[in-house]
Amino acid sequence: MQERSSVADLVTVLRRELDRYSPGGKLPSSRALVDRFRVSPVTVSRALAQLAAEGLVVTRPGAGAFRARPRPSAAPAGDTSWQEVTLSADGAADLVPRSVDASGVLVSLDAPPPGVVEFNGGYLHPSLQPERAMAAALARAGRRPGAWGRPPMEGLPELREWFARGIGGAVTAAEVLITAGGQSALTTALRALAPPGTPVLVESPTYPGMLAIARAAGLRPVPVPVDADGVRPALLADAFRATGARVFVCQPLFQNPTGAVLAPERRGEVLRIARAAGAFVVEDDFVRRLVHEDAGPLPAPLAADDPDGVVVHVGSLTKATSPSFRVSALAARGPVLERLRAIQVVDTFF
Template structure:
């Protein structure tokens, strides 16, 4: 039997266990086979999953029962570490809700990564094999990255630059082990502890975390479907004396919004007037749906824009390769921070990533990806409209991986999240994407995950939960 059959049995047994008294006997494997028309292997997989979750216990020769007493691990006192470590620099959670592991039968709408079938798996596998046959498998990479990969990123940005703008050179490109490390270096090297950083609200939770870890003071700027109001931004620069603004002008996480070209140019002009930097997180460059990416960095040739572009979401989470494009002394300060933290990025990963993105099949893959993301986005939106009408999407995202969903005023979001999880639907509470207090009750739903055929089921659960909370 396939994984769907196992998941169905597991899901129904978990619902039964939730209402069964401790010690209740679970139906025998033979009874389950008859009830679900499943093979012995399928039933055994479901029972093994229940046991691994700590929900049931097997008694040889007797049967399987709902666990009555949780297994208690040995208690160790780590209190001494509290004194040794002192107060934390940041009160952010250890893991974001988007990083949680969930049961195999759950409908996972919380993750920030695309499903396996949306990735160029064959290209990646072939590229890794080829890279393993080269010197990259044992050689140390230059601190700034493989020259060929630097050239590719520089050429990509230059291709979108208007006439009269001097494009970046290969030297301006630094290869990173993912864009998250780039954010940390930028905030440490260009902003500094205790200094203000302007940041969109809502925005990427990882940027909020990186800023907190760097000791940076955040100054939120409200951002609507078309980005921040330039007047609000200008006032914030004047009031705070900030020298940097972090933003996602293209397919923002969590909203999927894209700034109009005029808005981006207005923001760039304000940044120039205040002698500041725009940190442009172009994480979703390859995840377009209804529009094409328009990086603001393509309009900058005097070093005001620090651009980040990642391949992690579009190529493979295992190939954590990204690029940072910066000019002048800012580039040198960031490079010094990167060298102190990681020295260099694995040449093997860089070679494999370069192989993938320079194959003709890469462009073909991106065209197909656009259509698949559009179909999944539209299916989830339609499912919410039909089954959860009070869950409101202000504007469908034009790219990216997520829906930003407004819930009715007064909704207890954390409770909604918990109640949905009890029924097997995992969603992310929106508070993590706000650098200060949330402006309303929101959840984020990823439409690029596994099993889009279960979107209507997930929407029904969300709708039912919201109705019980109304």
């Protein structure tokens, strides 16, 4: 049985059996539930977490799970109808829209039905996640001296150094900022590079989350066609000339959704075209650590071959670990790095 289906089935059974216990009463131990239902400890843990999220169960580390006590009666609902008038005020002239259309992103983030293995989001199936290794690493990290102290605003030096080595070339730890996930890093990059109301070049087709970020920032996405070898340089040059754009967002490695890898002869050409246009290339290197071992040697990130600071590189650990693990990096060279850092500090502090 699929893990997701097992969790749902166990939640249904336990929810039905809660009436056997008085409020505050202790439920059977996790070990007892594992033996009774012949499921894994992970399944039991996830089922209890679901019941806790529903307010039906309270879990206490080291003590077990208990039936939740009834909550006090809720206060009478207020009248929020006034918000309709305030939120519907005409915002057509706003450069940065106050309302954001998240529909394209939500479709790709919806949990699949039981028994279905999803490919559209690029996240590992629970059966492929190294949960035990990750849990052990997280426990070790939490016990490290200084783990709960004030961190550097740019991120931990060791982590910045690790990302810099992964990018390669002449990129150093001083040119890396740690961010809260790839989507956050892309948002910061576009905010730093493109003022509201201006065009931004994107691959066509492209990742829906990229379009959502651009539109939420008040930018105008302009499509540049992609073929089996990645973005078409001649059309990229045409798009820069026609729009005056100063930013091109691309995924050179296994582009989403086509899977195209930017051909070797196009890599330098893309950078030369952007440099001639006085533009930045935002490199979304989202899938590098999710590649199969038999895929052969991978091309280096564009940022590794960029001495002039054309590339703003985004790399994330989320795809290869868990959607909950929001750790990624922004790498840039030159004055733009200070602008990225300033936005990061204002938005998140640490």
